[in-house]
Amino acid sequence: MCGIAGILYKSSTAADAMVGKALIDMLDGCQHRGPDSTGFSLYRESHPGHLRLRFIVGDGDAAHEAIDRVKAKLAEFQATIVEEEHKGSSYAAMVKFDGDLQKFAFEMEHAAKLSSIGESLDIIKDLGGAHDVDNVYKIEEFHGTHGIGHVRLATESDVAPEATHPFWATGFADISIVHNGQITNYYKMRRRLEKQGYFFNTDNDSELIAVYLADKLKHGITLKDALKTSIEDLDGTFSFLVSTKDEIGYAKDRLAAKPMVKYEDDNIIAIASEEVSLNRLFPGRALNTSEPAPGTYDTWQRSTSA
Amino acid sequence: MATIDLSVTSVTDANALLRKYGADGVDVDVLNPDARHHIGVGLTHPINVHIKGSAGYFCGGLTDGPRFVVDNNVGWGVGDNMLRGSIVVNGNASAIPGVAIRGAEIVVKGNIGSRAGQVMKEGTLLACGNANFMAGYMMYGGRLIILGDAGEKVGQDMTGGNIYVAGRLGEMGTDAMLTDLPKAELDDILAFLDKYKIPFKGTLQKIVNAGKKLRYPRSEPRRRAIPFFDSFADNAYWNAKVQEDIHIKSQIGRYRIRGYGATRPMPHLSDIAFKKDIAIGAGTDPDVISKVNMKTEVGGRSGANPLKLSMPVMIAPMSYGALSKSAKLALAIASKLSGISENTGEGGMSNEQRAEAEQLIYQCLSGRLGWNIHDMQRANGLEIYISQGAKPGLGGQLMAKKVTPEIARIRGIPAGIDLRSPSRHPDVLGADDLVIKVEEFREATGYRVPVSVKLGAGRVRDDIKIAWKDGFDFVELDGMQGSTGAAGNEVLEFVGIPTLSAIQEARDALTEVGGLDMPIVLMGGIKDGIDAVKALALGAHAVAVGTSAIIAGGCIACLQCHVGSCVTGIATQDPEHEKRYNVPVEAQNIHHYLESMRWQIAAITHALGYADPHQVSRDDLVALTPEAAAITRLPYHPEYREREQDLRRAS
Numbered sequence: 001m002c003g004i005a006g007i008l009y010k011s012s013t014a015a016d017a018m019v020g021k022a023l024i025d026m027l028d029g030c031q032h033r034g035p036d037s038t039g040f041s042l043y044r045e046s047h048p049g050h051l052r053l054r055f056i057v058g059d060g061d062a063a064h065e066a067i068d069r070v071k072a073k074l075a076e077f078q079a080t081i082v083e084e085e086h087k088g089s090s091y092a093a094m095v096k097f098d099g100d101l102q103k104f105a106f107e108m109e110h111a112a113k114l115s116s117i118g119e120s121l122d123i124i125k126d127l128g129g130a131h132d133v134d135n136v137y138k139i140e141e142f143h144g145t146h147g148i149g150h151v152r153l154a155t156e157s158d159v160a161p162e163a164t165h166p167f168w169a170t171g172f173a174d175i176s177i178v179h180n181g182q183i184t185n186y187y188k189m190r191r192r193l194e195k196q197g198y199f200f201n202t203d204n205d206s207e208l209i210a211v212y213l214a215d216k217l218k219h220g221i222t223l224k225d226a227l228k229t230s231i232e233d234l235d236g237t238f239s240f241l242v243s244t245k246d247e248i249g250y251a252k253d254r255l256a257a258k259p260m261v262k263y264e265d266d267n268i269i270a271i272a273s274e275e276v277s278l279n280r281l282f283p284g285r286a287l288n289t290s291e292p293a294p295g296t297y298d299t300w301q302r303s304t305s306a
Numbered sequence: 307m308a309t310i311d312l313s314v315t316s317v318t319d320a321n322a323l324l325r326k327y328g329a330d331g332v333d334v335d336v337l338n339p340d341a342r343h344h345i346g347v348g349l350t351h352p353i354n355v356h357i358k359g360s361a362g363y364f365c366g367g368l369t370d371g372p373r374f375v376v377d378n379n380v381g382w383g384v385g386d387n388m389l390r391g392s393i394v395v396n397g398n399a400s401a402i403p404g405v406a407i408r409g410a411e412i413v414v415k416g417n418i419g420s421r422a423g424q425v426m427k428e429g430t431l432l433a434c435g436n437a438n439f440m441a442g443y444m445m446y447g448g449r450l451i452i453l454g455d456a457g458e459k460v461g462q463d464m465t466g467g468n469i470y471v472a473g474r475l476g477e478m479g480t481d482a483m484l485t486d487l488p489k490a491e492l493d494d495i496l497a498f499l500d501k502y503k504i505p506f507k508g509t510l511q512k513i514v515n516a517g518k519k520l521r522y523p524r525s526e527p528r529r530r531a532i533p534f535f536d537s538f539a540d541n542a543y544w545n546a547k548v549q550e551d552i553h554i555k556s557q558i559g560r561y562r563i564r565g566y567g568a569t570r571p572m573p574h575l576s577d578i579a580f581k582k583d584i585a586i587g588a589g590t591d592p593d594v595i596s597k598v599n600m601k602t603e604v605g606g607r608s609g610a611n612p613l614k615l616s617m618p619v620m621i622a623p624m625s626y627g628a629l630s631k632s633a634k635l636a637l638a639i640a641s642k643l644s645g646i647s648e649n650t651g652e653g654g655m656s657n658e659q660r661a662e663a664e665q666l667i668y669q670c671l672s673g674r675l676g677w678n679i680h681d682m683q684r685a686n687g688l689e690i691y692i693s694q695g696a697k698p699g700l701g702g703q704l705m706a707k708k709v710t711p712e713i714a715r716i717r718g719i720p721a722g723i724d725l726r727s728p729s730r731h732p733d734v735l736g737a738d739d740l741v742i743k744v745e746e747f748r749e750a751t752g753y754r755v756p757v758s759v760k761l762g763a764g765r766v767r768d769d770i771k772i773a774w775k776d777g778f779d780f781v782e783l784d785g786m787q788g789s790t791g792a793a794g795n796e797v798l799e800f801v802g803i804p805t806l807s808a809i810q811e812a813r814d815a816l817t818e819v820g821g822l823d824m825p826i827v828l829m830g831g832i833k834d835g836i837d838a839v840k841a842l843a844l845g846a847h848a849v850a851v852g853t854s855a856i857i858a859g860g861c862i863a864c865l866q867c868h869v870g871s872c873v874t875g876i877a878t879q880d881p882e883h884e885k886r887y888n889v890p891v892e893a894q895n896i897h898h899y900l901e902s903m904r905w906q907i908a909a910i911t912h913a914l915g916y917a918d919p920h921q922v923s924r925d926d927l928v929a930l931t932p933e934a935a936a937i938t939r940l941p942y943h944p945e946y947r948e949r950e951q952d953l954r955r956a957s
């Protein structure tokens with residue numbers, strides 16, 4: 001039960017866009033939909049041969065123990081730390097690594113609660129509102145081309161940083177999702193994916209969407225086609241956003257039970273649960289928005305040429 | 307002409323200003339709306355309000371009279387429950403535009419979102435562009451005009467009213483059909499389009515209800531029924547009741563409907579006893595009531611005016627419709643005499659009931675039957691019904707015999723249908739929507755009136771946390787032993803969880819999230835003051851009585867409430883039957899019964915050594931059965947059973 005928001009600046013010359021600020025504004029605009037916790041998927045600059053990892057480590061002694069475990073595990077995989085950061089309840093590291101990502105990810109998961117791995121993806125999520133999370137993690141300073149975010153009102157699972165969106169598709173670099181709704185064939189779909197060797201970090205139904213999409217991408221299916229089949233395969237109510245290293249997309253269930261509004265112009269595509277979030281980007285302006293129809297999906301790619 | 311700038315004024319302040327300008331007859335321009343929710347909610351004066359931009363959810367909702375113009379888009383539920391007045395939207399409207407309108411004219415120049423006009427009763431909703439999925443879903447009356455394409459499932463489960471479509475029709479909704487469009491009706495529509503200066507040259511197709519689902523096809527054969535209570539008393543496998551049930555179903559081909567709640571034995575408050583050996587009765591201090599503080603406030607946690615109860619007891623929600631006006635009147639009078647609150651239940655507030663009840667909670671259900679801004683503003687509490695203990699997850703049922711022209715008029719529905727209320731609210735599909743709904747109610751009543759939620763006991767642990775997070779002022783929690791005027795027998799017997807489990811889960815959940823400041827009013831099989839004190843000890847702040855109040859007022863528990871021919875004049879709308887009901891006498895009887903509860907609560911509280919029943923705690927209780935012990939985690943002490951029986955006999 002939540003609010004979602006995503007933004008993509010289409011032009012690569014906009015690599016310096018204030019994506020962090022835009023996401024904070026949009027999520028603050030719909031914070032009433034989810035006061036428990038807030039999360040952001042940010043896509044930072046990537047360095048060939050390097051991976052960004054972020055863990056939820058808690059605080060106090062437990063945090064230091066978790067960080068020690070992470071470091072020991074990284075050493076085991078001969079992943080050398082280039083940069084590191086311990087803020088709030090999370091620990092982030094950029095490491096040099098070029099082995100099998102899936103195996104690496106599953107092993108790292110045993111060291112501490114893994115939030116994300118990617119060449120560029122960094123999922124920052126914690127308890128409180130958009131501004132609370134920004135105060136700790138300085139989201140506002142983040143510049144980039146795109147990102148998605150989420151405000152959460154926990155209904156059936158815990159109020160905890162790890163139960164907060166966005167969810168990373170464990171084992172697949174740079175894919176994340178935010179979801180509003182409820183997947184009712186969760187266990188059936190989860191068992192199906194687990195049989196294929198996929199790993200789930202949480203019992204949250206939204207994580208399923210991330211793993212489902214990652215599985216499709218792994219089999220060479222485009223993101224757009226993966227979104228198309230998700231509407232057939234997933235049962236329940238959903239409006240969700242997905243982001244990869246260079247695109248964002250949405251899918252909406254056929255009952256249209258969960259809201260979604262989008263705004264697009266030559267420079268940006270912005271999607272949110274409510275128009276009030278989009279209007280935060282353009283105060284005082286009447287926006288030409290539209291509502292995706294039930295059972296529809298779409299993707300937008302950032303331009304990679306200069 | 308006045309101006310309100312929402313970039314510097316909060317929506318709450320803006321709505322207060324709008325009410326003031328409304329009273330003075332001054333038109334208003336609203337600047338920088340930026341798609342904020344609840345703009346203009348609760349306005350009851352015929353002024354012009356020009357919103358210069360987009361508005362969010364429930365723009366112009368819960369209003370009567372104003373004329374809004376919105377320059378750009380609107381969010382969910384534009385014109386929610388609007389009585390008179392109009393809203394012209396120059397952009398698009400999101401989901402459920404014109405939901406539950408009762409006379410308003412809503413004109414959307416662009417496209418409209420899904421479920422347009424859901425449960426609308428009267429008035430016109432016009433989309434100049436396309437409509438989305440399930441336009442006219444469960445509409446009861448009025449007209450929905452779509453100049454573009456209709457989308458899929460148009461007219462899904464509509465009961466009354468007309469839908470007119472100029473563009474393409476998708477798949478037709480269940481129980482909707484095409485019919486001829488009479489010239490006079492077309493002229494009416496063209497006049498409406500002309501009034502709003504909308505050019506139109508096309509042709510229209512008319513869709514109405516097909517009439518296949520308005521009534522149960524076969525009613526139950528009339529015969530001397532074996533009481534439902536007998537079905538579980540006799541352990542024989544194919545007992546007479548089981549056979550009777552099969553015979554009747556072989557005639558009607560569906561589930562059976564009856565009144566009351568679960569009749570089968572299940573763990574309840576009678577499986578709990580007080581640990582201390584107390585004796586109340588002849589030896590009790592005759593002045594005990596004055597020695598115990600029973601005053602109970604409910605609903606003030608967010609600054610609204612709380613209900614002030616003379617004891618921790620309320621009358622549970624029961625509708626005028628399920629019950630006769632006379633029975634509701636007797637309950638209202640008794641509630642006033644005993645200094646407690648009465649509740650409208652589904653189906654609106656009558657003037658007589660409002661006049662007699664000193665404190666009245668007004669219940670809002672999914673069908674928005676009898677719901678309107680004026681009664682909201684004269685209520686002492688508002689209640690959003692999510693579900694009830696007797697039939698969690700299902701809407702109300704009112705059989706055709708009880709849907710008289712007057713009941714139909716109040717509810718805004720066609721007379722003479724088997725009314726099956728929707729099982730979910732049009733605008734509450736999750737906790738995130740619910741919080742916006744609660745805020746709408748608060749805006750409509752200036753934050754004066756407490757807003758509560760009624761939850762039928764199902765997945766209480768999750769639901770109660772949502773209620774707390776959504777900021778409700780209190781929760782009415784209804785267990786499986788709660789009764790109803792009509793529901794399927796299997797649902798009554800086998801859906802939900804017992805009242806005892808419900809309060810325990812609620813208490814555990816609130817402890818977990820630190821939400822014990824949100825009071826719980828427990829209901830579902832509360833039959834006396836002894837049950838009430840046990841409920842309080844287990845964590846309730848107050849209890850509500852429905853069935854026992856009805857029995858005190860003459861009900862004979864025949865379980866035939868749904869039929870509409872109640873011999874006592876309680877559960878009927880038939881004047882011949884109703885005249886048997888003596889309002890002043892039954893009001894006194896209900897009052898006396900409530901006073902007996904007061905005495906029991908005081909006597910037990912005093913005997914346990916406390917000065918306030920809210921001081922009684924779990925430490926004062928034991929469980930008499932392994933099931934009750936497992937549910938409540940109270941120590942299991944079967945040897946206390948005799949003492950419990952003595953207590954009941956004595957009081």
